[in-house]
Amino acid sequence: NAGVTQTPKFQVLKTGQSMTLQCAQDMNHNSMYWYRQDPGMGLRLIYYSASEGTTDKGEVPNGYNVSRLNKREFSLRLESAAPSQTSVYFCASSEARGSRGTDTQYFGPGTRLTVL
Amino acid sequence: DQQVKQNSPSLSVQEGRISILNCDYTNSMFDYFLWYKKYPAEGPTFLISISSIKDKNEDGRFTVFLNKSAKHLSLHIVPSQPGDSAVYFCAASGTGSARQLTFGSGTQLTVLP
Numbered sequence: 130n131a132g133v134t135q136t137p138k139f140q141v142l143k144t145g146q147s148m149t150l151q152c153a154q155d156m157n158h159n160s161m162y163w164y165r166q167d168p169g170m171g172l173r174l175i176y177y178s179a180s181e182g183t184t185d186k187g188e189v190p191n192g193y194n195v196s197r198l199n200k201r202e203f204s205l206r207l208e209s210a211a212p213s214q215t216s217v218y219f220c221a222s223s224e225a226r227g228s229r230g231t232d233t234q235y236f237g238p239g240t241r242l243t244v245l
Numbered sequence: 246d247q248q249v250k251q252n253s254p255s256l257s258v259q260e261g262r263i264s265i266l267n268c269d270y271t272n273s274m275f276d277y278f279l280w281y282k283k284y285p286a287e288g289p290t291f292l293i294s295i296s297s298i299k300d301k302n303e304d305g306r307f308t309v310f311l312n313k314s315a316k317h318l319s320l321h322i323v324p325s326q327p328g329d330s331a332v333y334f335c336a337a338s339g340t341g342s343a344r345q346l347t348f349g350s351g352t353q354l355t356v357l358p
Binding site for chain 1: 249251254277279281287291294334336346347349
């Protein structure tokens with residue numbers, strides 16, 4: 130099992146360019162998440178997908194869109210990149226079934242994005 | 246407004262001694278708490294968790310304590326090892342269909358040999 134995989138590992142964009150970050154999980158998890166991590170801050174939720182076919186905004190959704198392509202894959206798109214989106218992006222997944230509040234999220238290795 | 250706070254950005258401990266990492270939260274609806282460890286250039290890895298119905302959970306060298314009345318949790322690592330040097334994030338979840346996690350800002354633990 131690879132767990133949660135993310136591509137690419139690194140990316141440099143110019144302001145205004147677009148790109149899609151890919152995420153896949155092989156744990157048959159229902160829920161998937163996109164976070165960003167900035168220096169001195171914890172991880173902040175951008176978007177999440179509670180189950181296949183649904184997506185919802187997190188704490189910092191502006192400038193991003195997501196697609197839950199199927200149960201395995203959840204992509205994050207930057208339509209017009211801005212320097213403020215320079216960050217490390219992490220995808221996560223969780224089983225999200227059964228009793229509330231006992232769910233553990235498992236993270237991918239991250240994508241380091243720089244917007245010039 | 247930070248709902249999960251880790252007030253110590255860094256902590257240094259001698260090898261073999263106890264490491265205590267602290268976390269405070271403000272949202273009384275949180276009912277599940279987790280600690281993640283993160284090495285540079287890697288994703289966070291799950292370490293240990295605790296449900297709000299418990300006040301202690303132990304897994305090998307790692308113990309998490311929860312004080313609901315004080316809205317405080319702590320992670321104890323005994324004995325500390327150099328390989329424990331990493332950033333530790335506290336996270337909390339509560340109501341919500343996707344069990345969203347709210348993270349603290351992290352504490353860099355350095356275990357000195």
